[in-house]
Amino acid sequence: MSGDVAVFDIAGDFTRKDCPIPTLHELASAQLETGIHKILFNFEKVGFVDSFGLGQIVSSYISTQKLGGGFKLCQVPPKLMFFLKVVNLIPNVISVYPDETAALESFANPSPPEDPTNLKL
Numbered sequence: 001m002s003g004d005v006a007v008f009d010i011a012g013d014f015t016r017k018d019c020p021i022p023t024l025h026e027l028a029s030a031q032l033e034t035g036i037h038k039i040l041f042n043f044e045k046v047g048f049v050d051s052f053g054l055g056q057i058v059s060s061y062i063s064t065q066k067l068g069g070g071f072k073l074c075q076v077p078p079k080l081m082f083f084l085k086v087v088n089l090i091p092n093v094i095s096v097y098p099d100e101t102a103a104l105e106s107f108a109n110p111s112p113p114e115d116p117t118n119l120k121l
Contacts, residue, residue, distance in 0.1 A: 005038040005107050006031040007100065011045035014053035028060040037069030038107050042100050044075040054083065061094055072096070074103040 008027060012018060022030075028039050039060060043049075057073070064071040074097040076084070084090045097103035 003104075004036065005040055005104060006036045007040045007042060007104075009042045009045065013048045014043075014046055014056070015048060015050040016052035019052065024056045025059040025063070029063055032063055032067055032069065037064065037067050039064050039069065039071045040100070040103050040107075041073050042075055042103075043073060043077060043080065044100075046077055046080070049077070049080045049083070054080075054087075057094070058089070070107055072103045072106060074098065074100050 006028070008024060010024065024041070031039065041057065041060070061071045072095045076096050081096065084094065090096050095106065097106060
């Protein structure tokens with residue numbers, strides 16, 4: 001937690017095979033149920049993300065939006081960033097920030113993030 005924002009520092013591969021119990025969506029939902037409606041996923045220490053991981057991100061985003069909350073990502077690895085762009089989730093659906101500080105500040109001062117889609121892969 002950082003103020004009124006639930007921050008999830010995700011580490012390792014984010015796949016069906018390496019799925020934590022409870023899942024990330026379950027953890028985010030638990031925070032939403034307690035009244036915390038601002039969710040931040042920090043991917044600084046994440047390696048590979050498969051379609052299961054992407055599904056967890058989307059499910060968490062949808063649950064947060066249904067309650068009128070805010071959902072953001074930060075430090076997204078280039079391959080995941082590319083995939084989010086391909087499926088049109090960024091920059092118009094999910095907000096992505098370069099680091100945790102920028103993402104946390106954006107909850108206090110909402111404005112669109114810089115377009116993270118100009119990747120050089």
